[in-house]
Amino acid sequence: MNVRKRILSVIAAAAMLGSACFSAGVPLDTFTAPVAISASAEGEFTCDVTETGVTITSYSGSATSLEIPDTLDGKPVVAIGSRVFRDHTELESVVIPKGVTSIGLQAFYGCSNLSSVTLPEGLRTIVRKAFYNCTSLIEITIPKSVDDINDDQSLGYSDNGAIPGFTIYGKAGTAAETYANTNGFTFIDTGNSREKGTLSIRDTYPTVYCLGNEIPLPDDTQIETTNVGAERTCTWYRGRSTDGMSEQIESPDAAGDYTLLVQVAETDAYTAAEALVDVHVQEHQFVEGICQVCGGYEDGIGARLAGNSLSLNGNIGVNFYMELDDGVLADSGAYLLFTYANGTTKKVLVQEARVDTQTAAGKTYYVFPCEVAAKEMTDTILAQMHLSDGRTGKRYAYTVKQYADYLLEHTEEQPAYEKAAPLVRAMLNYGAYAQLNFQHSLITLANANFSESEKSVEQVTAQTLEAYRNQTVQQSDFVKLEGASLSLDSQTTLRLYFSCQGDAAIEDLRFFWGEQALTPQKSGNFYCVELSDIAAKNLGTAYTVRVTCGEASLDVQYSAMAYGYHVLQRDVSATRTQALKDTIAAMYLYYQAAKDYFA
Structure with missing residues (x-):
């Protein structure tokens, strides 16, 4: 059994597909310093x-x-120089990136509207008057890594003296506390404060996690709180102690021991706090796309291909059965993108697939159909899940022929495969003749594994289709049926062409297919109406189109096989080639196999 299990048997029903129109056998038109470096739309930076x-x-x-970029010209930003942002009064918030170790003289002097500053862990020095005259900045969190704050009004001062109520958040015993006490500012210890709530984090958390997964921090295990719901962030470092926290990483990038810095933001229930947790990370153990340790999906976004089936439900194609986690299902913008060999694409939204599901062994699989034309049975279909945040999953490749061949090779394993085998053979044969007719992807034909006798369609002649010949009245004093064509693209469509007779104008005529009103479209000198989505088993069905003009009406009956008859009964010509006739013959055999399958 292939790792990608064929979890479901053939879905059902058959359609003939192609890629062009035929009309009575005639194809219709068919890096030096200093240097100015652009840092996105936010402005331009000059750098040493x-x-x-x-x-x-x-x-x-x-x-x-403003989020200052962490790299410029491919090199890390390590310092903010003197007076870089002086008197930029438009600045309201700024994020200084990880990697910056120094903020220079008067770097943000006079930024009077600056009210929010995010300083990175790893910052070492804040130089004289770096934030002088920032009158809207009434609080700031200073990382424990800062060991030098110049006492000459680096923070909390303006031309009017100390800024009223200026508050510094930081770790006790650090330069942040020393600066606050020296200048008479309020200092709040973010490591030990219990003013608004209680936070305790275990020193060791023995649960094993897998490489690359986000580590959940459940309230009832790793973090124990008197109130639930504190906003938490996590930062990974290599090693088991603060001495080993020299390299910060976004997530574990190798199996081993890590220190996880857990930070709880200030909320109504908590003051800011942080603690260290030791975590062991191991490699994933994937079995059929799911990790046996953490339960995560191999593609990293929460989706995996569980299986495929051949779609014979009126159209030729492959159904992709996806297993999706709650995050993907909740993403209203998530979709599976199909890319065809010719570069065209098709999106199927997850929300659309949710209405078409299959259940097997207690799991729900979401069905994403991908239809192809008959000539495209050997073309590779690419499928990839896309989330609305821009992340993408694993890309899968498949062909109609690949699944059909699998089915034919395993007919003894499932009764459903055995039953569908004749229909699948006829479908592949039809696909091969369509390839030859349209000169499409001829390196491998859909029926390449067949014997010569299995490929033959010589037994199908115009006489074979005589019974489908249209014998009904096709003309009245107000309308006349002029001809027919088949559109053999991603669905089967029979087109009928009419002309107005006598004094009748097209505005006087109404067209109906059962209860469905049809809208005629101008096509050359004629008017065309379409009968769409005809399944293969119904190719021989004579459909009635009623044309009315006032009180008068005319019923016209026509079938796809009637069109086939007219192709086969005429002589070979430059447009009515033998390849075209062979395609029609193979289409007829496909139709017969579909009738037998559903009998």
Whole structure:
């Protein structure tokens, strides 16, 4: 059994597909310093570049909320130079990136509307008057890594003296507390405060996690709180102690021991707090796309291909059966993207697939159909899950022929395969003749594994289709049936062409297919109506189209096989080639196999 299990048997019903129109046998038209570096739409930075990194020396921009980039010209930003953002009064918030170790003289001097500053762990020095005259900045969190804050009004001062109520958050015993006490500012210890709630984090958490997965922090295990719901963030470091926390990483990138820094943001229930947790990370153990340790999906986004089936439900194609986690299911913008060999694509939203599901062994599988034309049975279909946040999953490749061949090779394993085998053989044979007729992807034909006798369609002649010949009245004093064609694309469509007779104009005529009103479209000198989605088993069905003009009406009966008769009974010509006739013959045998399958 293939790892990608064929979990479901053939779905059912058959349709003939192609890729062109025929009308009575005739195809219808058918890096030096200093250097100015652009840092996105937020403005332009001028930098001094050394071997160790980039120091920003000036900024020209007008962003109100600014995230300073962590790299410029491919090198890490390590310092904010003197007076870089001085008097940028438009600035309201700024995020200084990880990697910056120094903020220079008067770097943000006079940014009077700056009210939010995020400083990175790893920052070491805040130089004189770095945030002088930032009158809207009334609080700031200083990382424990900062060991040098210049006492000459680096923070919390303006031309009017100390800023009223200026508060510093930080770890007790660090430069942050020393600066606050020296200058008479309020200091809040983010490591031990219990003013608003109780937070305790275990020193060791023995649960084993898998490489690359986000580590959940459930309230009832790793974090025990008097109130539930604190907003938490996690930062990974290598090693088991603070001495080993020299390298910060986004997530574990190798199996081994890690230190996880857990930070709880200030909320109504908590003041800011943080603690260290030791976690062991191991490699994933994937079995059929799911990790046996953590339960995560191999593609990393929460989706896996559980199986395929051949779609014979009116159209030719492959159904992709996807197992999806709750995150994917809740994403209203998530979709499976099919990419065809010719580069065209088709999106199937997860929300659409949710209405078509299959259940097997207690699991729910979501069905994503991908239809192809008959000539495309050997073409590779690519399928990839896309989430609305831009993440993508594993890309899968499949062909109609690949599944059909599998079915024919395993007919003894499932009764449903054995029953469908004749229909599948006829479908592949039809696909091969369509390839030859349209000169499409001829390296491998859909019926390449067949014997010569299995490929033959010589037994099908015009006489074979005589019974489907249209014998009904096709003309009245107000309308006349001029001809027919088949559109053999991703669905089977029979087109009928009419002309107006006498004094009748097209505005006077109404067309109906049962209870369905049809809208005629101008096609050359004629008017065309379409009968769509005809399943293979119904190719011989004579459908009635009623045309009315006032009180008068005319019923016209026509079938797809009637069209086939007219192709076969005429001589070979430049447009009515033998390849076309062979395709029609193979289509007829496909139709007969579909009738037998559903009998």
